[in-house]
Amino acid sequence: MSENISKIIKEVCEANNKDRTRLMDIVEAIQESVGCVSSDAMNLIAEEIGCHRVEVESVISFYAFLSKRPKGKVAIRLCNDSVDKMKGADEIAKAFEKELGIEVGQTTSDGKITLENTPCIGMCDQAPAALLNQVVAPSLTVEKVKAIVAGLQKDTDPSKISLGLGDGNNADSLVGSAVNNNIIKKGDVIFADNESGTGLKKAITLSPEEVVDMVKISNLRGRGGAGFPTGLKWQFTRAAQGDQKYIICNADEGEPGTFKDRVLLTEKFDLVFEGMTIAGYAIGATEGVLYLRGEYAYLRTFLEKKLKERRDASFLGKKVCGKDGFDFDIRIQMGAGAYICGEESALISSCEGLRGDPKTRPPFPAQRGYLAKPTSVNNVETFCSVTRILEKGADWFSDIGSVDSAGTKVLSISGACKNPGIYEYPFGAKIQDILKDAGAENTQAVLVGGPSGQFINPSEFSRSICFSDLATGGSMVVFDTKSDLLKVVEEYMEFFVEESCGYCTPCRAGNVLMKERLGYILAGRGEIADLAYLEDLGGTIKKASRCGLGQTSPNPILTTIKNFKPLYEKLMKKQEEGMQPSFDIKAALGDAERIAGRKSVIYTD
Amino acid sequence: MSEKTLTIKIDGAEVKAKAGQTILEAAEEAGIYIPRLCYLKELSPHGSCRVCLVKVGGKFQTACTEPVVDGAEIENNTDEIKQIRRDIVDMLFVEGNHFCMFCEKSGNCELQAVAYRLGILAPKYPYLFPDAEIDGSHPDIFIDKNRCILCGRCVQASKDLDGKGVFEFVGRGPEKKLAVNAEAKLSDTNMDVVDKATDICPVGAIIKKRIGFATPVGQRTYDEKPIGSDIEQKKS
Numbered sequence A: 001m002s003e004n005i006s007k008i009i010k011e012v013c014e015a016n017n018k019d020r021t022r023l024m025d026i027v028e029a030i031q032e033s034v035g036c037v038s039s040d041a042m043n044l045i046a047e048e049i050g051c052h053r054v055e056v057e058s059v060i061s062f063y064a065f066l067s068k069r070p071k072g073k074v075a076i077r078l079c080n081d082s083v084d085k086m087k088g089a090d091e092i093a094k095a096f097e098k099e100l101g102i103e104v105g106q107t108t109s110d111g112k113i114t115l116e117n118t119p120c121i122g123m124c125d126q127a128p129a130a131l132l133n134q135v136v137a138p139s140l141t142v143e144k145v146k147a148i149v150a151g152l153q154k155d156t157d158p159s160k161i162s163l164g165l166g167d168g169n170n171a172d173s174l175v176g177s178a179v180n181n182n183i184i185k186k187g188d189v190i191f192a193d194n195e196s197g198t199g200l201k202k203a204i205t206l207s208p209e210e211v212v213d214m215v216k217i218s219n220l221r222g223r224g225g226a227g228f229p230t231g232l233k234w235q236f237t238r239a240a241q242g243d244q245k246y247i248i249c250n251a252d253e254g255e256p257g258t259f260k261d262r263v264l265l266t267e268k269f270d271l272v273f274e275g276m277t278i279a280g281y282a283i284g285a286t287e288g289v290l291y292l293r294g295e296y297a298y299l300r301t302f303l304e305k306k307l308k309e310r311r312d313a314s315f316l317g318k319k320v321c322g323k324d325g326f327d328f329d330i331r332i333q334m335g336a337g338a339y340i341c342g343e344e345s346a347l348i349s350s351c352e353g354l355r356g357d358p359k360t361r362p363p364f365p366a367q368r369g370y371l372a373k374p375t376s377v378n379n380v381e382t383f384c385s386v387t388r389i390l391e392k393g394a395d396w397f398s399d400i401g402s403v404d405s406a407g408t409k410v411l412s413i414s415g416a417c418k419n420p421g422i423y424e425y426p427f428g429a430k431i432q433d434i435l436k437d438a439g440a441e442n443t444q445a446v447l448v449g450g451p452s453g454q455f456i457n458p459s460e461f462s463r464s465i466c467f468s469d470l471a472t473g474g475s476m477v478v479f480d481t482k483s484d485l486l487k488v489v490e491e492y493m494e495f496f497v498e499e500s501c502g503y504c505t506p507c508r509a510g511n512v513l514m515k516e517r518l519g520y521i522l523a524g525r526g527e528i529a530d531l532a533y534l535e536d537l538g539g540t541i542k543k544a545s546r547c548g549l550g551q552t553s554p555n556p557i558l559t560t561i562k563n564f565k566p567l568y569e570k571l572m573k574k575q576e577e578g579m580q581p582s583f584d585i586k587a588a589l590g591d592a593e594r595i596a597g598r599k600s601v602i603y604t605d
Numbered sequence B: 001m002s003e004k005t006l007t008i009k010i011d012g013a014e015v016k017a018k019a020g021q022t023i024l025e026a027a028e029e030a031g032i033y034i035p036r037l038c039y040l041k042e043l044s045p046h047g048s049c050r051v052c053l054v055k056v057g058g059k060f061q062t063a064c065t066e067p068v069v070d071g072a073e074i075e076n077n078t079d080e081i082k083q084i085r086r087d088i089v090d091m092l093f094v095e096g097n098h099f100c101m102f103c104e105k106s107g108n109c110e111l112q113a114v115a116y117r118l119g120i121l122a123p124k125y126p127y128l129f130p131d132a133e134i135d136g137s138h139p140d141i142f143i144d145k146n147r148c149i150l151c152g153r154c155v156q157a158s159k160d161l162d163g164k165g166v167f168e169f170v171g172r173g174p175e176k177k178l179a180v181n182a183e184a185k186l187s188d189t190n191m192d193v194v195d196k197a198t199d200i201c202p203v204g205a206i207i208k209k210r211i212g213f214a215t216p217v218g219q220r221t222y223d224e225k226p227i228g229s230d231i232e233q234k235k236s
């Protein structure tokens, strides 16, 4: 390792106060400036921050954006989500391969450019898309690919490539991104006009308990997917013993097909930060953390500036809004490519500089969360709603929506529809109406809530978005009759296999087995009994897994077996000659034939 | 911990428990064996193997991590749970390479013993035959990752009992593997044969060299009595 690199590493460790819990920041900074965290680098980091080398390796090896081996100066990460594939991602991948003269997974011989795949980067409304380091390249075409590669070959700084500017704050000089918001339907809560600071000022005229009560009365439930009552979570966190408490905003947004938090952070950052501040007041926390997924790093500088503006306006910092005894500030923690880090306890692990393994519960984060202190983790949109509740009142909020689900839901709609983008509906909106608004035709299936949610068929389109019917974190992907749905299911199973943290047996091993058997079926080697096998295996994974990832990962298969059974049945072969269809005699003989140096005389082609 | 006595029901039978105990501990004191693999008394519960899954008030929980609550009704030996446990153990077999007939641990192996106890003779899932490393570099200790079930015992024991931190996990999902605190080899760490971490592997993944067949197969711990018998003996 060169002296220069050791110097950089030492400086980075120093800048992070040699704090073991800040290992994510340390390795991310080193990865960014040196292109990898090599074996020698691990030794040095461990020495500097006082931990074991293998702990550093453990973290590096967990996150997709961190790497032990050197990568090119630019990492082109092609989003290979099913929506991107629907929109031509495979041709885009081929175009990149052709222009660069390498295959996906390789680095150019001059060490400049690495080409790789990555799961959903939150740009399904402008797919196919890719990341060029932190720069987002949306709505890719073969022409754009050519221009990008030509540009990068001249200068490896992706920010110099002109990709155009998107709408709204995407055009702000600190974002400078070609991403578009695509806000199509504005509702009364999130996308309505509001004045920054009103909610917060209201909050500090109340006691913290009154704020908690107000949120409870509003019937606000978490928008991240699980739908836990927000007021109740805050009440627990407030009541828990702890000399310090934390508020964490979950902006990991990894569920394939979800991109609403991206837009909320771009346009409604004030609602988000204000909601976090109100939460800090309510539970008695002085520190907040925004956990921003690595894919959204392009928003970081912009958000840092917005935080500074709020500090200057006395909305953050010491004595917030002049209120004695109320100090609160927010820092941004970057993720590094791991879907599991959206799970709240895994997210906390990641903030602590650990692998993104979920934690054992109980204790729950409300009792023992970030740095072992009581912590409330809430979704971006939840915080936005909080700010509006304080501004307009609990009753105003609870009157919007349906009986059991108060307020509005921001949906990210993508796939086979004319108008992909962001839609804010009051809870209770029906799928069929949403599809109409989005301009969806010949719809074969809708995936509600992402792959961890459910595939529904047209007979269910009268169902509605709410906690008692179709609960969703906000992802809605439309598939028309041209889609090969089971191929999509296979892609999502691959996603879960790759994104499982590997901590517990059923999720780590079970999903591999699920995907394998589905593969047999798709290859035309399935039999009807395989469906029962998949249902049983999927059932065990759901029941026995340790966290929400495993508890929902079989859903793509299970919900299509339930709602699209004929697609499976069509692929099933009748049993022939007493052989199991899943058994491929020719493949099984392959090794023996190679060793013998001749073909089988019985099982010929 | 408070010494307050609570009453819980396991498969309908009343069991006395102490506040602060986990279900697994309370069951064990009452002479009820709940199958488990990653759990070890001396370590804090890992909750990763999922074999000790029980149903508490209708919800699945791991007995090793779930605290007792007064009046809780717990299902342990139902058909549903036995099936889940068998499935999990099957998964552990097929995701590794377990050739019991050649393994020094056979008969002392907790995985094998739990499998027998659950009535497994051959796994129902197809073998995945992963590529796994063997590390024989250390003079006294041998690591065979083909047999590692990622239970985390060695990681924790080395950290918490030996004060060393020789082991950690690297990678995620099906690529998750045991790693040592060195570039590659165990011999480059400060692992010692007398460490607690040498002794606690439930399977034949961490083995002391040169004592493999000191006790003949057929006379080993679980050859004599099924796993869990010692716990069940406590039942009065």
Ligand SMILES: Cc1cc2nc3c(=O)[nH]c(=O)nc-3n(C[C@H](O)[C@H](O)[C@H](O)COP(=O)(O)O)c2cc1C
Binding pocket: A221, A222, A223, A224, A225, A226, A227, A228, A230, A250, A251, A252, A253, A254, A255, A339, A340, A341, A342, A343, A344, A345, A377, A378, A379, A380, A382, A547, A548, A549
């Ligand atoms: C695998 C997995 C991924 C998740 N990803 C996210 C996410 O990206 N954003 C989010 O807000 N919640 C996510 N959640 C839910 C969080 O665990 C948690 O419930 C949520 O952040 C709480 O906030 P809320 O109550 O405001 O919804 C995820 C859960 C699981 C199991």
Ligand code: SF4
Binding pocket: A340, A358, A499, A500, A501, A502, A503, A504, A505, A507, A508, A545, A546, A547, A548, A549, A550, A551
């Ligand atoms: S369910 Fe999957 S993601 Fe969750 S702890 Fe288990 S292995 Fe990790």
Ligand code: SF4
Binding pocket: B147, B148, B149, B150, B151, B152, B153, B154, B155, B178, B200, B201, B202, B203, B205, B206
């Ligand atoms: S080597 Fe043994 S003790 Fe360590 S994780 Fe693997 S199975 Fe567990």
